[in-house]
Amino acid sequence: xxxxxxxxxxxxxxxxxxxxxxxxxxxxxxxxxxxxxxxxxxxxxxxxxxxxxxxxxxxxxxxxxxxxxxxxxxxxxxxxxxxxxxxxxxxxxxxxxxxxxxxxxxxxxx
Numbered sequence: 665x666x667x668x669x670x671x672x673x674x675x676x677x678x679x680x681x682x683x684x685x686x687x688x689x690x691x692x693x694x695x696x697x698x699x700x701x702x703x704x705x706x707x708x709x710x711x712x713x714x715x716x717x718x719x720x721x722x723x724x725x726x727x728x729x730x731x732x733x734x735x736x737x738x739x740x741x742x743x744x745x746x747x748x749x750x751x752x753x754x755x756x757x758x759x760x761x762x763x764x765x766x767x768x769x770x771x772x773x774x
Contacts, residue, residue: 666688667687667688669687671687671697671722671765671767672723672765675699675763675765676699677701677763679701679702681703682698682699682700682703683697683698683699684696684697684698685697685698691772692771692772692773693769693770693771693772694769694770695767695768695769695770696766696767696768696769696770697765697766697767697768698765698766698767698768699763699764699765699766700724700726700755700758700763700764700766701758701759701760701761701762701763701764702758702759702760702761703755703758704754704755704756704757704758705754705755705756709754710731710752710753710754711752711753711754711755712750712751712752712753713747713749713750713770714749714750715749715770715771715772715773716746716747716748716749716770716771717746717747717768717769717770717771718744718745718746718747718768718769718771719739719744719745719747719766719767719768719769720742720743720744720766720767720768721739721740721741721742721743721744721764721765721766722741722742722765722766722767723741723763723764723765724740724741724758724759724762724763724764724765725738725739725740725741725758725759725762725764726738726739726755726757726758726759726764726766727739727755727756727757727758728745728753728754728755728756729753729754729755729756730751730752730753731752731753731754732752736756
């Protein structure tokens with residue numbers, strides 16, 4: 665039997681920095697819990713990953729920004745998005761007084 669747990673246990677307040685916790689890992693994937701509270705990607709920095717990423721907000725709210733197209737996307741509890749490899753994006757906003765709980769699945773090519 666594999667590792668089990670509850671995604672909502674031991675949530676930090678994430679006041680000083682985001683918390684990243686790997687929940688599962690395989691040769692082609694990584695599942696991660698992220699806790700944010702007001703943190704954003706630094707200005708003028710873009711995330712650009714070689715792996716695809718599927719992200720869901722389990723609690724709270726956040727806003728992502730995509731470099732090309734100047735698109736902003738508000739995510740609230742239950743919303744998710746698939747971000748293909750090499751798509752430049754950033755976390756533009758997370759609620760400064762409430763926890764934003766993310767579930768992120770990073771997918772490598774087989």
